[in-house]
Amino acid sequence: MAELTKQKHPFLMIPGPTPVPQDVLAALAEHPLGHRSPEFSKIFMSATEKLQWLGQTKNDVFIYTASGTGAMEGAIANTINAGDKVLCLVIGVFGQRFADIAKIYGADVTMLSAEPGQCISPEQLKEALSKDKFKAVTLTHSETSTGTANDLKALMPLIKEAGALSIVDVVTSLGCMDVRMDDWGIDVMLSGSQKGFMIPPGLSFIYVSDAAYKAKAQCKSPSYYFCWTQSKKALGQNTTPYTPNVSHIVALELALQMMVEEGLENILERHSRLRDKLRDGLRELGLSLLTDDSSASAAITAIYPPEGIAVPDIRKAFQQDHNIVVANGQKTLKDKIFRMGHLGFVTDENIEMGLNALKDVLAKLS
Amino acid sequence: MAELTKQKHPFLMIPGPTPVPQDVLAALAEHPLGHRSPEFSKIFMSATEKLQWLGQTKNDVFIYTASGTGAMEGAIANTINAGDKVLCLVIGVFGQRFADIAKIYGADVTMLSAEPGQCISPEQLKEALSKDKFKAVTLTHSETSTGTANDLKALMPLIKEAGALSIVDVVTSLGCMDVRMDDWGIDVMLSGSQKGFMIPPGLSFIYVSDAAYKAKAQCKSPSYYFCWTQSKKALGQNTTPYTPNVSHIVALELALQMMVEEGLENILERHSRLRDKLRDGLRELGLSLLTDDSSASAAITAIYPPEGIAVPDIRKAFQQDHNIVVANGQKTLKDKIFRMGHLGFVTDENIEMGLNALKDVLAKLS
Numbered sequence: 001m002a003e004l005t006k007q008k009h010p011f012l013m014i015p016g017p018t019p020v021p022q023d024v025l026a027a028l029a030e031h032p033l034g035h036r037s038p039e040f041s042k043i044f045m046s047a048t049e050k051l052q053w054l055g056q057t058k059n060d061v062f063i064y065t066a067s068g069t070g071a072m073e074g075a076i077a078n079t080i081n082a083g084d085k086v087l088c089l090v091i092g093v094f095g096q097r098f099a100d101i102a103k104i105y106g107a108d109v110t111m112l113s114a115e116p117g118q119c120i121s122p123e124q125l126k127e128a129l130s131k132d133k134f135k136a137v138t139l140t141h142s143e144t145s146t147g148t149a150n151d152l153k154a155l156m157p158l159i160k161e162a163g164a165l166s167i168v169d170v171v172t173s174l175g176c177m178d179v180r181m182d183d184w185g186i187d188v189m190l191s192g193s194q195k196g197f198m199i200p201p202g203l204s205f206i207y208v209s210d211a212a213y214k215a216k217a218q219c220k221s222p223s224y225y226f227c228w229t230q231s232k233k234a235l236g237q238n239t240t241p242y243t244p245n246v247s248h249i250v251a252l253e254l255a256l257q258m259m260v261e262e263g264l265e266n267i268l269e270r271h272s273r274l275r276d277k278l279r280d281g282l283r284e285l286g287l288s289l290l291t292d293d294s295s296a297s298a299a300i301t302a303i304y305p306p307e308g309i310a311v312p313d314i315r316k317a318f319q320q321d322h323n324i325v326v327a328n329g330q331k332t333l334k335d336k337i338f339r340m341g342h343l344g345f346v347t348d349e350n351i352e353m354g355l356n357a358l359k360d361v362l363a364k365l366s
Numbered sequence: 367m368a369e370l371t372k373q374k375h376p377f378l379m380i381p382g383p384t385p386v387p388q389d390v391l392a393a394l395a396e397h398p399l400g401h402r403s404p405e406f407s408k409i410f411m412s413a414t415e416k417l418q419w420l421g422q423t424k425n426d427v428f429i430y431t432a433s434g435t436g437a438m439e440g441a442i443a444n445t446i447n448a449g450d451k452v453l454c455l456v457i458g459v460f461g462q463r464f465a466d467i468a469k470i471y472g473a474d475v476t477m478l479s480a481e482p483g484q485c486i487s488p489e490q491l492k493e494a495l496s497k498d499k500f501k502a503v504t505l506t507h508s509e510t511s512t513g514t515a516n517d518l519k520a521l522m523p524l525i526k527e528a529g530a531l532s533i534v535d536v537v538t539s540l541g542c543m544d545v546r547m548d549d550w551g552i553d554v555m556l557s558g559s560q561k562g563f564m565i566p567p568g569l570s571f572i573y574v575s576d577a578a579y580k581a582k583a584q585c586k587s588p589s590y591y592f593c594w595t596q597s598k599k600a601l602g603q604n605t606t607p608y609t610p611n612v613s614h615i616v617a618l619e620l621a622l623q624m625m626v627e628e629g630l631e632n633i634l635e636r637h638s639r640l641r642d643k644l645r646d647g648l649r650e651l652g653l654s655l656l657t658d659d660s661s662a663s664a665a666i667t668a669i670y671p672p673e674g675i676a677v678p679d680i681r682k683a684f685q686q687d688h689n690i691v692v693a694n695g696q697k698t699l700k701d702k703i704f705r706m707g708h709l710g711f712v713t714d715e716n717i718e719m720g721l722n723a724l725k726d727v728l729a730k731l732s
Contacts, residue, residue: 007397008396008397009396009397009398009399010400010403012397012398012400014400016609017398017399017400017401017609017612019397020397020398025395025396025397026395028394028395028613029391029392029394029395030374030375030391031373031374031375031378031385031386031391032375032378032383032386032560032566032567033375033383034376034378034380034383034691035383035567036693037376037691065431065432065433065436065567065568066431066432066436066591067431067591067608067609067610068608068609069590069591069607069608069609070431070432070436070591070608072590073590073591077588100590101590104588104589104590105588106588192609194398194609200398200611200612200613201398201401201431201609201610201611201612201613202431202568202611202613202614221588222443222470222471222472222587222588223470224435224438224439224466224467224470225432225433225435225436225439241435242433242434242435242436243382243383243433243434243435243558243560243567244433244567245566245567245568245611245614246383246566246567247394247566247567247568248568248611325400325403327402
């Protein structure tokens with residue numbers, strides 16, 4: 001029999017969906033506003049401005065009713081023509097996804113790949129860029145499948161020097177790690193609502209620089225729902241081209257207001273601190289981590305199971321005994337690692353709870 | 367000063383977003399489930415099966431985290447190659463949107479248009495189909511911009527006889543009007559969550575027949591986020607290819623369960639009855655309607671303002687004095703008509719409330 005004190009839904013320590021604050025959940029239960037009303041436009045524009053603040057940019061941001069993958073396709077469909085040479089940095093499943101989409105749009109794709117847990121070094125990128133003239137480079141900041149982060153600050157100038165457009169997946173990094181679109185010269189970047197933004201999945205965000213608009217002007221690939229021309233025109237009228245998820249945008253604005261009140265520096269410090277606390281605790285339990293400290297994502301940590309203990313058993317015990325969900329590995333890493341998310345609405349107490357639960361889980365399974 | 371009894375959000379009598387039942391709003395305030403959990407898969411598959419029930423079909427249904435327009439693009443991107451001849455039936459803004467999308471995908475588009483308030487007759491369609499060999503025909507069931515409905519039952523056999531693929535927008539009709547995908551031989555149809563489904567905007571649904579899959583197999587247009595191949599593969603594993611809006615899918619399943627309990631016949635009878643009640647009441651107020659009774663949508667009614675009274679003033683008085691939102695006309699019909707929605711979670715009392723408010727509004731403005 002279930003205990004009375006057990007929450008209906010388990011606590012999520014996966015890389016999204018992430019925990020949602022009570023006030024934000026309450027906002028989702030409000031009757032929807034009309035999407036063409038002045039009341040909604042005001043909230044929509046406030047959310048848009050706060051997304052600019054979070055991305056440290058003056059560039060346009062479009063809010064799409066779609067998953068992050070939709071925004072990834074939009075990034076390609078608005079900039080890449082069939083035959084364009086695109087360099088795709090692949091350090092996991094989501095880097096590979098960019099390459100897959102670019103190929104579907106007819107791009108001539110070159111992949112620069114790293115082993116799981118490794119990032120791409122500036123030297124590797126420099127060498128790859130020297131071998132050909134690329135129209136664009138796609139890369140992942142924080143790779144959700146491995147918990148490994150590329151050093152954006154070091155890589156961006158190399159892409160700029162090579163005269164290529166940078167298209168960056170900041171899905172799990174934005175709101176967790178420093179992302180300076182303007183200072184670092186990122187041309188296109190995108191994220192999703194169920195990550196650092198503390199709201200459920202349902203929205204994605206794409207940031208578009210002047211250089212990206214220039215690429216759009218020369219792009220012949222078909223695009224409608226994610227078309228920047230329509231999005232920009234609507235944004236100029238404080239709205240979206242098609243009926244958006246008004247409830248999620250109201251929730252987003254509220255969550256972003258909470259983030260503004262916490263302050264960007266504090267948000268970034270908290271995510272770094274919780275990452276380090278988790279990594280220290282995992283090592284104290286004798287566990288090995290997939291990614292070195294030097295390139296560890298502040299959003300997600302990938303952990304090898306102890307010898308003789310199966311990942312599915314760890315996940316099952318987590319959920320059954322502690323009502324906590326942790327993630328399996330994806331694709332080739334399935335059952336080889338498990339992943340714990342620590343992004344968004346997460347506290348020191350949550351990390352301690354996760355570590356205590358894991359200690360108990362391992363003792364049970366040993 | 368606002369009255370204490372005034373609801374925070376106005377009552378929506380627009381063609382979506384539509385009113386949402388209290389239990390469904392409460393479900394939206396629950397902590398999100400993990401999208402790869404067995405708990406979520408069960409709810410997702412239950413929603414999928416109920417969507418089949420609503421569309422009266424055994425065909426696959428895919429749930430996308432996107433607006434209806436995203437599903438419209440998906441319908442084209444999965445079936446139409448550049449150069450394909452497509453006949454687009456245009457009786458308003460949303461019929462035109464199909465033509466716009468098809469053109470962006472390089473289709474050779476022929477338009478068969480009707481004046482606002484008119485539908486396409488079987489004779490008109492027959493004649494248009496006789497002039498060329500079309501790969502596909504796009505059409506709107508209930509045109510949201512005019513409140514006019516095409517007679518799907520009469521038109522579908524003509525498209526079938528002509529050997530063309532039918533791609534039908536049932537965005538505002540599904541869950542309000544009879545839509546028999548299998549009986550009528552519809553090849554592709556799509557809808558959106560903020561309409562008859564009684565939940566906020568954020569999801570869209572696409573129904574795919576065997577004939578549509580055959581077209582997909584020969585389609586070279588680029589498509590990733592809305593690609594049926596990925597959606598079908600994931601559906602076979604009781605899930606979606608990319609992180610879906612789990613909260614909205616939980617709400618959808620609950621709303622569909624309420625619809626199952628009401629019964630399809632009752633749902634359709636209620637929408638017809640409320641349409642007729644509204645139309646009778648409007649005529650009693652001396653107002654003219656854009657659409658004849660014979661082709662009136664059961665979801666939305668377009669109304670001419672009385673001479674000398676401006677549409678924006680009507681909308682303003684509705685909201686200020688009665689906290690009710692009605693819609694303006696779109697594009698060429700802006701300020702020429704106003705529109706009242708009566709789809710989804712709507713009762714006789716709501717229609718009476720809308721008519722009483724309108725009587726008051728007109729008296730004030732006369």
